[in-house]
Amino acid sequence: SCPVDAIVETRIFEYHGENRGDLYYTKDKLLAIGDKYEEQIALDRAADAKYR
Structure with missing residues (x-):
């Protein structure tokens, strides 16, 4: 199973992606995207919290 969140x-x-390999997302790539957009993700989750 997957940990919460x-x-x-x-x-x-x-x-x-310019090349086929550009669209393979490893754990490190996904974490980098999360770090880059962390503030926006937090704001979106806060706005959505009342529906959880």
């Missing part, structure tokens, strides 16, 4: 849906759903 290990997978978080965001408003980011479009990705672009």
Whole structure:
């Protein structure tokens, strides 16, 4: 099973890659995306909290 909040849906759903390998997301790549958009993700989760 997955730990609570290990997978978080965001408003980011479009990705672009120049090469096929650019679209393979490793754990490190996904964590980097989370770090980059951490503030926006937190704001979105706070706004959505009343529906959880």
